[in-house]
Amino acid sequence: ELYTARVFPPGMGANQGDIANAIDHLSSVNRCDLVNLSLGSSQGSEIEHDAIVDALERGTLCVCATANDGVEPVNYPAKFDETLAISAIGLNGWAPDDSISALNYPQLPGKYGVDGYFLASFSNFGYAVTGAGGGVGIISTVPERFGFRAPYAVMDGTSMASPAACGALAGNLSRRANYLAMPRDITRAQKARAIFRECAKDIGLDEKYQGRGAPQAK
Numbered sequence: 001e002l003y004t005a006r007v008f009p010p011g012m013g014a015n016q017g018d019i020a021n022a023i024d025h026l027s028s029v030n031r032c033d034l035v036n037l038s039l040g041s042s043q044g045s046e047i048e049h050d051a052i053v054d055a056l057e058r059g060t061l062c063v064c065a066t067a068n069d070g071v072e073p074v075n076y077p078a079k080f081d082e083t084l085a086i087s088a089i090g091l092n093g094w095a096p097d098d099s100i101s102a103l104n105y106p107q108l109p110g111k112y113g114v115d116g117y118f119l120a121s122f123s124n125f126g127y128a129v130t131g132a133g134g135g136v137g138i139i140s141t142v143p144e145r146f147g148f149r150a151p152y153a154v155m156d157g158t159s160m161a162s163p164a165a166c167g168a169l170a171g172n173l174s175r176r177a178n179y180l181a182m183p184r185d186i187t188r189a190q191k192a193r194a195i196f197r198e199c200a201k202d203i204g205l206d207e208k209y210q211g212r213g214a215p216q217a218k
Helices: 016-028 046-057 100-106 158-174 184-199
Strands: 035-036 060-063 083-091 117-119 131-134 138-141 152-155
Touching: 016 035, 016 046, 035 046, 035 158, 046 184, 060 138, 060 158, 060 184, 083 158, 131 158, 158 184
Parallel strands: 035 060, 060 083, 083 131
Antiparallel strands: 083 117, 138 152
16 A cells, blocks of 8 residues: 655745654554655754654654765765665666766766666765665656646656665565564564565665665565
8 A cells, every 4th residue: 555645845845844744644644664755955854863763663664865966975864774775776778868867877987887777977875875776767747737637757866766666675575474464663664674685686886876786576
């Protein structure tokens, strides 16, 4: 089952209290196993951290985008130890040559892995990174505007990578009877983290770029 909590008012930034309340509601009321957080700040928030820790103790693991500044380190809340921090990767040849997404190739050779994978030029990185997800040339739904009904568009960012990795992990968790039978406490969240590490595929990048790698939706 999927739930969503809107914390960004139209055209505005998110409030730390709203983010914390959303995490708390998704964890305690909706009893979510995973919460994706495609948001971030260079400064850590104590109220957000408390909500993430409380959620962890109820069996909820937060999966977070590392940010799109193209620098080290990752932003908060991804930088908190209790989360999974997800960087953005791309695949060589995926984006058309004349597209904006094709501009996201990195300049440093060390940011290229195996099988055509690379760390997106915009992705924040560092040794807090837990894993990586597809974040270049991602096609999805967008808000209706300019007369278009139910439109789709292409976007790039760690905010695309984090939910991709979160979804892959959710697929793996859904098929683990031993995980599903666990009590809703911190051991459940720790098991989810262990399963993430187990299903992550090494794509040939340094750990500070890919963490354990990209989770596979087996």
